[in-house]
Amino acid sequence: MASVVAEHDDHHDHHDHGPEKGLLRWIITTNHKDIGTLYLLFALVMFFVGGTMALIIRSELFEPGLQFVDPQFFNSMTTMHALVMVFGAVMPAFVGLANWMIPMMIGAPDMALPRMNNMSFWMLVAGVLLLAATLFMEGGAPAGGWTLYPPLVLQTGKALPFAIFSVHMLGVSSIMGAINVIATIFNMRAPGMTLMKMPLFVWTWLITAFLLIAIMPVFAGAVTMLLTDRFFDTSFFNAAGGGDPVLYQHIFWFFGHPEVYVMILPTFGVASTIIPVFARKPLFGYASMVYATAAIAFLSFIVWAHHMFTVGLPIAGELYFMYATMLIAIPTGVKVFNWTATMWKGAMTFETPMLFSIAFVVLFTMGGFTGLMMSVAPVDFQYHDTYFIVAHFHYTLVPASVFILMASGYYWLPKWTGNMYNEKIGRLHFWLSAVSVNILFFPQHFLGLAGMPRRIPDYAIQFADWNMVSSIGAFMYGFSQLLFVWIVIDTIKGGVGKATDEVWEDASKHGLEWTVPSPAPYHTFTTPPEIIPTEHL
């Protein structure tokens, strides 16, 4: 990427910039590393909250018939699991990584707008609190699916306005976070860190931030119309008044499709950062990676109705959205090709971050292929709203986004804490996760193709075997993740010993973060480092 020659003075102290003592430090902090840590820990907690909901779902589906929960609560669980995982776990985890790593990767002293950074984190907490509160309200938590489609969602009890305002607050949080990322990248790069020298993680976040600013207001507008339809007599989604419930679906998916790329683009970025280090080769096709990311982001805005093939679109619309969706396979294919080519003839070693990254490349590709299957409109009539789509998007989210989040945990924990994690337990965590995630989600393809509908607490007897397998996989996967919690705590406490500054062999050739001490000092790059132009690594 680039190497640093200037000795930078990381320990110089000025007035009130050191970490404060006590709890207040974490509440009013404006330090990008503190805020990054808050985001990451919050996301980890939410990962287990959402995971518990998933296990409730899988327990109920272990056998046909109703055993543990009533159908209303089951539907609340599917809805809340999705909302918590998307807005509480995956997105905040990537914002946490952005906070920690972007300033260090581009040689900046902090994020561009540190006070807004603090507000953005607390806005997230406030939004999630409002959402969590709905679990205890009369009428239960929202149960109409995370897409909040009217007219069904308008039947929600007391929870509806809380859920809507929660979405507003989460949206504001994301927009502020995204603005901060863009301002940081455009304005705070060290001299010599040109755009095309930035690590791929920074590039993918730049594009993700643009997506977020473009789509979160759209979602806010959609739920605002739900609110007025329910409480202020408007007819946006009511055909009797000249509106249309399908309009909500159009608006939602105009938000929703770029939203899924908000969760996958930073994933691509981390994978492109980790794989070259452990293949000991420069990233293959750096420029094409950047352009492919931009192409995916652009396409994400013009494919939304492939979520609505069965809603009754005109045939021209079905065809257009079918072909446009297929186009996404091209830039995504470029990426998968580049990762593979990076590993080709590399001197590979298989530390835990690399294991998770390789599993990501393989399993994400599988999720991509099922996506391609469903892009075919006539065939999608069979897959729509079955367990096939559940299997598809879980393959693109769990063994892709979540695996890469785990990989980034292992990859950067030594830099964050100054200690090395326990590699044996790390690999155990990987193998248990990689095996169980396939036991969990692969059978769902069969269930979906055979016609089992999603979001139903009971099913016909012929689906029993694969559901049982899937549930067993779910518990294995869920409990394996406790190993990660153990690793994080153990590493913070000292792990298996001190980490070197570079941590991974020759990592300092790949990113500025490996040129600062481990653990990274509270303030890094208060004086911009000098970047010597080198060829891309």
Next chain:
Amino acid sequence: MSTNTAYYIPHKAVWPVLVTLGLMIMLAGFANYLNGSSIGPGMMVTGFSIFILMLGAWFALQATESESGMYNHGVGISYRMGMMWFIFSEIMFFGVFFGTLWYARNISVPVLGQVELTGPGRSTHEILWPAFQAIWPTNGPENVGGHFEEMGAFGLPLLNTLILLTSGVTCTWAHHGLLAKNREQLIKGLAATVGLGFLFVLCQASEYYEAYHEMGLTLGSGIYGSTFFMLTGFHGFHVCVGAIILAVVLFRSWKGHFKPENHFAFEAAAWYWHFVDVVWLGLFIFVYLF
């Protein structure tokens, strides 16, 4: 700051987290109020007060820091980028409601009225509302909200267009004053802009009063009422916010703040004002004229 090119990292402040707390209490209160709970209004007022006071304290801190010369060129660029992208998010927000209006006029209403004879949705017309004809404005096949009159473009809306366009000119005139170190022109220009802003809101309020009390046009008047009040209402709210921001900038100008080379708050307010102005032009064309 080890070198003069270093970026200024602000010290910690309690205001951001308190602003968030206020906002959360306010929204939870609003949700309780919508659910018919008696604690709702009290929570709303409490939350709103916390929100405004803490936001005020935060901005006061920023203004003090700016005037004491703590922000260098780099910080100014970050603030400007922040404002630009914030306005972009606002554009997307209004885009949803303009899109809704477009969809209602070109898709949902024509399909309900079977203007297109082929394609899906035909059965809705044939089975549910065979007598419905697609004519804009409409409150839908079930005459939701009862009889109403359409809001014309000429009269108050045209006057409001002129008011906002004029305010854009006075705002720019004030900016020229600031750059030319003509404090009097700056203050006069801003005062005129703020005055025109509130005049606009007043006209809008009287238009709403007329709609509700004489024309039968309400938020409940089917898709026409919904889109009309949602678009003009959110715009009116933004005009209020913009005018308040400009009023704060006016107060600061009167206090002697801002220099030709350092006046981010003025620029941000002006950008926001022009944005609100452009949205109105869109409204005038697509909501009132056509």
